Amino acid sequence: VDDGSDEADSVEALERIKARGQERVTILHTEHRGVCATRNMGAAHTSGEFLSFVDADDLVEPEFFSRCIDILSAYENVGFVYPWIGYFGQMSGCWASWNTEFPFFLAHNLVGPLAVTRRDLFLAYGKNRPDVEYNLEDYDSWLAIATRGYLGVSIPEILGRYRVRPESRLRGVHRDQSLYLYERIVQHHTEAYQRYSSELFHLLNANGPARGLDSPALQSEAVLVELALQTARNSRLWRAARGVAMSRLGLRLRRWLRRVALASALARRL
Template sequence: MNKVSVIMPCYNDGEYIEEAISSVFSQTYKNVELIIIDDGSDNEQTLDVLGRITGPNIKIVKTNRARPAGARNAGIAKATGKYILPLDADDKIEPDYIEKAVRVLENDESIGVVYCYAELFGERSGKWDLPDYSLDKMLLDNIVFVTALFHREDWEKVGGFNTRMQHGMEDYDFWLSIIEIGKGVYQIPEVLFHYRIKPSSRTTEFLTNSGIVKETYQNIYRQHPQLYEKYKDQYALVLRDALIDQLFINKTLQEGILILERIKRIPVLKSIVKKFIMK
């Protein structure tokens, strides 16, 4: 049974980390080590919790605000497992996730990344509405969350997570790097991962600045010239389809706004619309 190293960066997540750890050691797959990376936490609760964590299959690595990419790289550098599974300190996994993901990797050498369906919890709940995996969709945007199983040797081949990406999306860049070396991606059609939604996070902040979003995606494109050259025709068609979809969405929104403005001009309906909007 090959070892799996779970890599858990933690920055002031003492409120949640014990739940994440519990999900790791509740796995049906038993050959698991947990590497926690304390990335410069300065919250008392977090420091207290981290100070109490011990166990024969637990290592704690300290970094100084290396951010998620750097913290994951530091943890993987200390890992002894054949397979790697990143898991953020505020998320959790189902008990059979690792067992099912390892089985996929060991039954098909062409697969480099295994992930699953996911659910949200915390500030919002319900199924995470990500599309099913396809290369077409992956060329356009990231549809694979970071809590996916991969080979440690592939991490070495591609040079790890890119620490130069200041605004996130280092997981997208990493998956594209693995695809670029000829490995496939497999999605287990079951909910085995739970992603916590918090009031504020790096992701929500990233999505509020269109300039940063554009710059980040441009950098990702430039960092994978061979991949996008190989699939240039496919990528062009996917981009065209996405543009057409956006045009139709905008048209529908504009038509809805016009209808709403017309309704507002009718005195009887104006008060109804006002009450509805205020709810």
């Protein structure tokens, strides 16, 4: 789906795809309406039984789709399947996911960024809502399907990759925006939150808010500090300070750079 893109690289990529003449690939054009409207439009024009969204920051292993579809084909009560995700870019490691169990799924998104779902379920219950477009549209969709009685199943193997980068959409969300998005999530799924309100209170009281839990896009303070120090060590000022490493000026300059990098990193958490 071409969401009204005017970037030369995107236009050229669409022309290359069109030139291949693949019958199973359809290019849809629309004015710019955002990720939610674009996904919904694309899903409505598909004809297959299963559906998956693979964003520009995602990579999939060759067996990703077949492994997920095998589980969906074997169990009618499973609504969506997703694997563990490996990081690439600014971080290494693994984004572990879990089966969707209540009340845990109401406190934190247990689903990774890559999943395969049933097309009919997505169109009936899981269409992306524009009011949670800024990073919780996936979570809202999975909750909508799960609260209808369908399970989300995690494959505990790395079958996809997620690029961690400083300018990602999720990293740009500050605390007030995050609180607003979770407020909208609760409003969309009020009955489920009311049903598990007591359990949720104790869960969050013991573990803190969901936005503080592990995620490659919303990193912990320790990871942010490490990335900030790496940036500082690669700066020209740091190299200049190393040139006079044992002098009082060099030591003071490096201490100052550490403080600036740390303050900058932690400010992104607010």
